[in-house]
Amino acid sequence: METKERTEHPPQGSPPGREERLEHGDDLPPGHEAEHNYLNHEKGLMSWLTTIDHKRIAVMYAISLSVVFLVAGLLALAVRMELFTTGETIMGADMYNQTFSMHGIMMVFLFLVPATPAVLGNFVLPVQLGAKDVAFPRLNLATWYIYMIGAFLVIGALIVGEIDTGWTFYAPYSTSDAATTADGGAVMFMTMAIFVAGFANIFTGLNFIVTIHKMRAPGLTWNRLPLFVWGMYATSLVQVLATPVLGITVVLLFVEQLFSIGIFDPTLGGDPILFQHFFWFYSHPAVYIMILPGFGIMSELIGTFSRQRVFGYRAIALSSVAIALLGFLVWGHHMFVSGQSAVASIIFSLITYLIGIPSGIKIFNWVATMYRGSIWLQTPMLYAMSFLFLFTIGGLTGIMVGVLSVDVHLHDTYFVVAHFHYVMMGGMMIALLGGMHYWWPKMTGKMYHELTGKIGAALIFVGFNVTFFTQFILGSQGMPRRYYDYPVGYETLHQISTVGSWVLALGLFSILGNAIWSLWKGPKAPANPWAAATLEWTNTTSPPDPHNFHHTPLVTRGPYDYHLADEVFGEGGDGYSGDGAGDGSARVPEPPEPEPAAARS
Amino acid sequence: MNDGTIWLPEQASTLAPEIDALFYFVYWTSIVLFVGVVGAMLYFAYKYRRQHPGERPAPVKENKLLEISWIVIPTILVLIVFTWGFQSFVKMGTAPPNSYEITVTGEQWNWSFTYPNGTSITNELHVPVGRPVRLKMSSSDVIHSFFVPVFRTKQDVLPDRYTYLWFEATETGTFKAFCTEYCGTQHSAMDAKVVVHEQGDFQQWVKTGGGVADMPPAEYGKVLYERQGCNACHSLDGSDGTGPTWQGLYGTKNHPLSGGETVTVDANYLRESILQPGAKIAAGYGNVMPSNYNSLSERQVTSLIAFMKQQSDKTLDSGGAPLEGSAGAAQ
Ligand code: HEM
Ligand SMILES: [Cu+2]
Ligand SMILES: [Cu+2]
Numbered sequence: 001m002e003t004k005e006r007t008e009h010p011p012q013g014s015p016p017g018r019e020e021r022l023e024h025g026d027d028l029p030p031g032h033e034a035e036h037n038y039l040n041h042e043k044g045l046m047s048w049l050t051t052i053d054h055k056r057i058a059v060m061y062a063i064s065l066s067v068v069f070l071v072a073g074l075l076a077l078a079v080r081m082e083l084f085t086t087g088e089t090i091m092g093a094d095m096y097n098q099t100f101s102m103h104g105i106m107m108v109f110l111f112l113v114p115a116t117p118a119v120l121g122n123f124v125l126p127v128q129l130g131a132k133d134v135a136f137p138r139l140n141l142a143t144w145y146i147y148m149i150g151a152f153l154v155i156g157a158l159i160v161g162e163i164d165t166g167w168t169f170y171a172p173y174s175t176s177d178a179a180t181t182a183d184g185g186a187v188m189f190m191t192m193a194i195f196v197a198g199f200a201n202i203f204t205g206l207n208f209i210v211t212i213h214k215m216r217a218p219g220l221t222w223n224r225l226p227l228f229v230w231g232m233y234a235t236s237l238v239q240v241l242a243t244p245v246l247g248i249t250v251v252l253l254f255v256e257q258l259f260s261i262g263i264f265d266p267t268l269g270g271d272p273i274l275f276q277h278f279f280w281f282y283s284h285p286a287v288y289i290m291i292l293p294g295f296g297i298m299s300e301l302i303g304t305f306s307r308q309r310v311f312g313y314r315a316i317a318l319s320s321v322a323i324a325l326l327g328f329l330v331w332g333h334h335m336f337v338s339g340q341s342a343v344a345s346i347i348f349s350l351i352t353y354l355i356g357i358p359s360g361i362k363i364f365n366w367v368a369t370m371y372r373g374s375i376w377l378q379t380p381m382l383y384a385m386s387f388l389f390l391f392t393i394g395g396l397t398g399i400m401v402g403v404l405s406v407d408v409h410l411h412d413t414y415f416v417v418a419h420f421h422y423v424m425m426g427g428m429m430i431a432l433l434g435g436m437h438y439w440w441p442k443m444t445g446k447m448y449h450e451l452t453g454k455i456g457a458a459l460i461f462v463g464f465n466v467t468f469f470t471q472f473i474l475g476s477q478g479m480p481r482r483y484y485d486y487p488v489g490y491e492t493l494h495q496i497s498t499v500g501s502w503v504l505a506l507g508l509f510s511i512l513g514n515a516i517w518s519l520w521k522g523p524k525a526p527a528n529p530w531a532a533a534t535l536e537w538t539n540t541t542s543p544p545d546p547h548n549f550h551h552t553p554l555v556t557r558g559p560y561d562y563h564l565a566d567e568v569f570g571e572g573g574d575g576y577s578g579d580g581a582g583d584g585s586a587r588v589p590e591p592p593e594p595e596p597a598a599a600r601s
Numbered sequence: 602m603n604d605g606t607i608w609l610p611e612q613a614s615t616l617a618p619e620i621d622a623l624f625y626f627v628y629w630t631s632i633v634l635f636v637g638v639v640g641a642m643l644y645f646a647y648k649y650r651r652q653h654p655g656e657r658p659a660p661v662k663e664n665k666l667l668e669i670s671w672i673v674i675p676t677i678l679v680l681i682v683f684t685w686g687f688q689s690f691v692k693m694g695t696a697p698p699n700s701y702e703i704t705v706t707g708e709q710w711n712w713s714f715t716y717p718n719g720t721s722i723t724n725e726l727h728v729p730v731g732r733p734v735r736l737k738m739s740s741s742d743v744i745h746s747f748f749v750p751v752f753r754t755k756q757d758v759l760p761d762r763y764t765y766l767w768f769e770a771t772e773t774g775t776f777k778a779f780c781t782e783y784c785g786t787q788h789s790a791m792d793a794k795v796v797v798h799e800q801g802d803f804q805q806w807v808k809t810g811g812g813v814a815d816m817p818p819a820e821y822g823k824v825l826y827e828r829q830g831c832n833a834c835h836s837l838d839g840s841d842g843t844g845p846t847w848q849g850l851y852g853t854k855n856h857p858l859s860g861g862e863t864v865t866v867d868a869n870y871l872r873e874s875i876l877q878p879g880a881k882i883a884a885g886y887g888n889v890m891p892s893n894y895n896s897l898s899e900r901q902v903t904s905l906i907a908f909m910k911q912q913s914d915k916t917l918d919s920g921g922a923p924l925e926g927s928a929g930a931a932q
Contacts, residue, residue, distance in 0.1 A: 093786050166783050173743040266761035309660045338757045339764045342694050346687050353679035364671045370645035374656035392638050396631035404690035406624050409753040412781040476608045478750025480781040483789035563660050
């Protein structure tokens with residue numbers, strides 16, 4: 001039996017680290033932490049609006065992004081409601097078209113693309129690096145303002161005109177005033193708003209790249225970086241390289257509109273397929289901006305809650321970077337039936353497969369990490385397992401739509417809608433929710449309600465599958481996407497899907513309730529409730545000090561060396577510096593100065 | 602006859618069985634992989650579940666063979682799928698030389714089909730069974746996409762160039778075609794009927810201009826009322842729709858217009874309303890009637906007018922309608 005070799009050490013409380021510290025009473029240094037942490041060391045609205053603390057900026061982003069998610073989510077419920085019956089259910093065709101367009105635009109450009117870097121990246125990344133802040137704290141604050149301006153401009157665009165183009169803005173529908181309910185002007189306004197919001201991403205990406213290169217704590221070599229940092233690094237590369245293309249596209253739209261120079265609009269001599277190339281040259285990498293942070297979160301969750309070193313660390317780290325770079329070469333798989341050349345389609349299909357492989361490898365690695373672990377089924381781990389379930393379906397159906405001739409049948413049907421919801425919602429959003437539960441105690445200093453958390457995870461899992469699995473069947477049966485009305489034959493499946501969306505919404509609201517409960521009367525969080533081994537858990541309090549650490553941590557081992565837990569958590573407190581090198585690499589002698597227990601007081 | 606499965610609709614073209622075989626190959630391979638991944642995950646989650654908090658599992662050694670095999674095996678699988686998909690894709694892209702060519706025009710929000718002999722019809726594609734058909738497609742406004750699920754084929758229809766799509770139907774019957782590229786308000790209503798005839802019936806159908814060559818005008822007008830999609834907006838029973846009902850419309854004196862003035866609804870007014878719908882707007886309605894009906898032939902317009910006259914028991918003395926022409930004769 002495996003447990004034999006796994007439990008050589010006498011039990012030391014649950015989980016390692018937590019009880020010990022509670023007993024010793026050194027979890028919250030008396031009279032210290034409760035008074036002084038990043039949340040309470042300054043007070044008042046202005047102290048937030050002018051803060052350059054990466055943790056506070058993360059919190060401000062979390063609030064803004066939650067509002068965006070709520071609005072975009074309610075729009076989705078309205079879309080599903082309209083599809084409950086054939087014909088008009090709750091709104092007319094134009095209203096429906098605007099609703100799904102705004103849902104897509106807000107979810108993609110204002111939520112999924114910025115969400116994880118802005119909230120978890122901002123909060124966790126500098127702490128995981130053992131840094132006091134990001135490299136450019138003022139720039140970091142500026143990104144929040146830029147994002148907010150972008151978000152308000154999106155609302156402005158709604159006032160200027162009725163945007164009903166879908167999130168893809170295909171020309172000439174989006175550019176010709178005659179053909180469209182929205183006119184070209186409103187579309188220009190909207191694309192510009194998106195580009196402004198995109199600037200926030202460029203700056204965040206730049207900031208992270210420099211931070212990761214320059215601000216790692218002593219001993220934190222590239223091979224010891226937590227995989228979340230690797231995920232953020234790959235994401236940042238894509239953000240910096242891809243987002244400018246969006247800018248170029250917006251400029252070209254302006255030039256065409258203002259000077260009537262034909263670029264995309266065929267009535268002026270332009271080429272509408274060129275627009276699709278521009279759009280996907282940005283938007284396919286953007287799907288990786290959305291998923292790579294999720295990969296990073298997954299590695300942290302699976303490692304921590306399996307108490308195993310993440311299997312194939314190097315493969316996971318490098319495949320993220322490989323995906324980031326190869327991701328620039330597959331945009332044409334969105335255009336197999338657009339009229340682009342067959343040769344181009346064939347090449348894009350081949351590269352699409354090559355990029356599917358690294359994603360598959362990651363899945364295998366995560367599952368292998370659970371082998372011979374000690375699997376602790378807390379809420380974040382339930383999300384991680386949901387992710388494995390849902391993202392595997394998303395990835396495999398990605399392979400399905402990457403098959404040239406099969407995609408001819410499936411393109412622009414609900415099958416594609418289901419595919420990208422399985423990867424974006426089932427993948428990224430689930431990972432983000434798991435990550436939010438995981439880091440919630442660190443961010444707020446409060447625990448959430450565990451059982452409610454588990455029920456929420458289960459409701460979301462069930463609701464999600466009911467909503468979107470039915471859409472695979474709808475799609476392969478031929479139901480086109482972006483349809484206000486549909487033949488009666490599809491009605492039953494649409495109704496099941498709509499009911500699923502209610503369960504999903506219920507699950508999401510239960511999380512909101514849990515969060516409010518936790519802030520209001522949740523129990524105080526210990527510094528390391530999960531017995532995790534990365535710096536944000538081992539070397540600082542919950543919530544952290546305004547400067548994260550009193551002394552720069554010294555790193556002497558890998559991020560997932562849980563087998564050293566006794567040394568790490570049991571004895572010298574919870575610092576990296578308290579143990580020997582676990583992986584046989586050169587042991588950095590423990591300096592007397594940054595002894596963690598002393599460091600905190 | 603293949604009735605379709607839970608996943609795919611029935612097969613009605615020569616390409617469909619091949620696409621479906623590939624679909625099911627990816628499908629079953631995916632299921633095996635999925636069951637493997639999720640099965641292992643659930644098994645580990647159970648077998649190695651935390652039994653008490655002090656557990657210190659020993660680290661698992663990396664396993665090169667395992668890691669290489671889960672790179673190599675999926676790579677081989679996707680290369681098989683790629684090659685297969687690529688071959689059938691090339692087949693889909695190359696129409697046989699003896700194909701029968703039909704010209705297709707997409708326009709917000711109608712499909713019109715023109716046959717080699719000039720016969721033209723809206724929102725109904727008639728084709729012969731057992732003979733390759735090649736559609737030469739273009740759009741007169743935004744991008745559309747022509748999709749026939751039972752044929753497993755689809756192609757975007759572009760405003761500035763021709764795109765092509767071919768199929769060979771294997772089943773007679775009536776099927777559905779959709780527009781699958783979002784094109785505005787009525788995108789979801791931009792569908793067409795695909796009617797597959799026996800070869801002989803098809804020849805007959807084309808020769809008689811879609812089976813309507815010898816029809817009297819009012820009867821032909823009734824066919825057009827449906828084929829041209831007037832029925833989407835105009836009712837015959839007095840009920841209100843997107844446009845005014847045709848019941849009792851003809852012959853109305855003092856018919857109110859949006860500008861406040863009135864007209865007499867005679868054949869001239871009807872003709873103008875069809876060919877230039879924006880010129881005079883009926884009071885209480887938006888200017889949303891499609892403007893592309895000006896491509897209707899003279900026979901089609903007069904037949905429609907004759908049909909509209911039938912929907913009303915009012916009459917006008919012909920003095921009020923000098924341009925009535927042949928439509929008047931039909932009554
Ligand atoms: C396993 C790797 C993946 C493969 C092979 C893959 C393949 C594809 C292909 C071929 C399409 C085009 C289908 C069509 O329009 O007919 C597509 C659509 C899409 N994919 Fe993936 N995909 C993968 C993973 C992802 C991930 C990780 C994301 C995002 C997190 C994503 C997001 C999307 C989106 C948003 C669309 C649809 C865009 C639209 O038309 O509105 N995919 N995928
Ligand atoms: Cu893509
Ligand atoms: Cu359409």
